[in-house]
Amino acid sequence: MWDFPLFPDQASTIASGVDGVYFLLVGLSLFFAVLVCFFILFFAIKYRRGTTADRSGLVFESSKLEFFWSFVPLLLALTVFIIQAMAYFNLYRPPIDALEIYIVGKQWMWKAQHPEGQAEINQLHVPVNRAVRLIMTSQDVIHSFYIPAFRVKQDVLPGRYTSIWFEATRPGTYHLFCAEFCGTDHAEMGGSVIVLPEAEYQQWLAGDSGNVPLAEAGAAQFQQLGCATCHQADAQGRGPSLVGVFGQEVELEGGQTVVADEEYLRESIVNPRAKIVAGYPSIMPTYQGQISDEGLQQIVAYLKSLQPDGGEQ
Ligand code: HEC
Ligand SMILES: [Cu+2]
Numbered sequence: 217m218w219d220f221p222l223f224p225d226q227a228s229t230i231a232s233g234v235d236g237v238y239f240l241l242v243g244l245s246l247f248f249a250v251l252v253c254f255f256i257l258f259f260a261i262k263y264r265r266g267t268t269a270d271r272s273g274l275v276f277e278s279s280k281l282e283f284f285w286s287f288v289p290l291l292l293a294l295t296v297f298i299i300q301a302m303a304y305f306n307l308y309r310p311p312i313d314a315l316e317i318y319i320v321g322k323q324w325m326w327k328a329q330h331p332e333g334q335a336e337i338n339q340l341h342v343p344v345n346r347a348v349r350l351i352m353t354s355q356d357v358i359h360s361f362y363i364p365a366f367r368v369k370q371d372v373l374p375g376r377y378t379s380i381w382f383e384a385t386r387p388g389t390y391h392l393f394c395a396e397f398c399g400t401d402h403a404e405m406g407g408s409v410i411v412l413p414e415a416e417y418q419q420w421l422a423g424d425s426g427n428v429p430l431a432e433a434g435a436a437q438f439q440q441l442g443c444a445t446c447h448q449a450d451a452q453g454r455g456p457s458l459v460g461v462f463g464q465e466v467e468l469e470g471g472q473t474v475v476a477d478e479e480y481l482r483e484s485i486v487n488p489r490a491k492i493v494a495g496y497p498s499i500m501p502t503y504q505g506q507i508s509d510e511g512l513q514q515i516v517a518y519l520k521s522l523q524p525d526g527g528e529q
Contacts, residue, residue, distance in 0.1 A: 227390060227411070228366035229383040230466035231398075233303040235367070239298060245523045307368070314349035317342070318430070318513040321352065321359035321372040324401040329513060330331075333427030338407030340392060342384055349381040351478050355509050362397035363409055368396055384411040422496065434518025437511055439475035441503065455500060456493050460524040467494040482515045
């Protein structure tokens with residue numbers, strides 16, 4: 217049965233957990249469907265008109281019975297809830313040391329950028345047995361990034377970052393799909409995820425030289441776009457120092473705080489007015505429309521690499 221092509225490979229660490237939830241739900245539904253059908257038929261035949269079956273002793277009220285059919289489904293529902301919540305938490309909490317790859321979806325292709333600078337289209341090379349986190353956005357409409365064999369699927373939205381993570385467990389080539397109808401060639405919007413053993417992955421990364429690492433490409437843009445004139449490492453500029461800001465809690469005008477994640481960095485650049493850092497004037501110009509989505513990802517990668525000890529990731 218496991219070779220049945222309707223069912224995709226289980227090729228990630230979370231696949232069996234997700235399938236577990238699926239089979240549990242299917243099993244439970246089947247069990248009760250069969251049970252109910254059986255009794256419908258059984259009683260229909262037993263008490264059909266004209267039989268001499270015993271019809272005395274009718275029960276109109278039974279607290280025990282009421283309790284039983286309330287409590288048992290409650291218990292089952294809670295069990296399902298706990299099991300699926302565990303799978304869900306697993307799905308949405310990436311390990312912190314995950315390899316980070318940036319994805320841009322557009323009509324009708326997937327583009328990927330690796331931290332080392334490799335870029336690819338409709339292909340995604342990843343190492344086996346290592347957590348990979350994808351930071352994704354769309355250049356046009358809503359897409360959905362879907363790798364059935366890994367049991368991960370996440371909407372990819374214009375003007376926002378969403379992310380998923382997975383850890384592939386077996387080298388091989390797996391399907392990659394867009395799972396959100398996104399226009400004429402939606403059906404063509406796919407490709408393959410190629411899972412390589414670590415050594416081969418390193419080889420692949422080293423494959424074509426001349427790639428500029430993402431953070432470095434971001435640093436160049438940071439200079440070109442004039443960010444550096446306001447954002448200086450020593451905080452002497454007109455804007456706050458961006459060293460170490462990633463992952464920190466930032467205090468905003470008005471007293472709220474936000475955690476500076478990738479989405480916050482992106483928003484700060486294209487829509488600086490959305491959240492103003494406390495103690496600074498709102499003088500930063502918007503860069504909406506001036507930087508491509510890939511360029512933005514590079515700048516975000518650069519900002520993330522700025523650590524207080526001066527070390528890059
Ligand atoms: C004219 C000066 C100026 C320029 C140019 C400028 N910024 Fe800013 N930036 C600011 C100021 C002032 C703030 C703080 C107020 C605010 O949140 O808008 C800020 C805030 C930020 C923040 C949020 C920082 C935090 O501590 O939470 C980020 C990220 C950022 N800028 C990135 C950039 C990038 C990237 C560029 C270039 C593409 C850039 N800025 C260009 C002045 C500038
Ligand atoms: Cu699509």
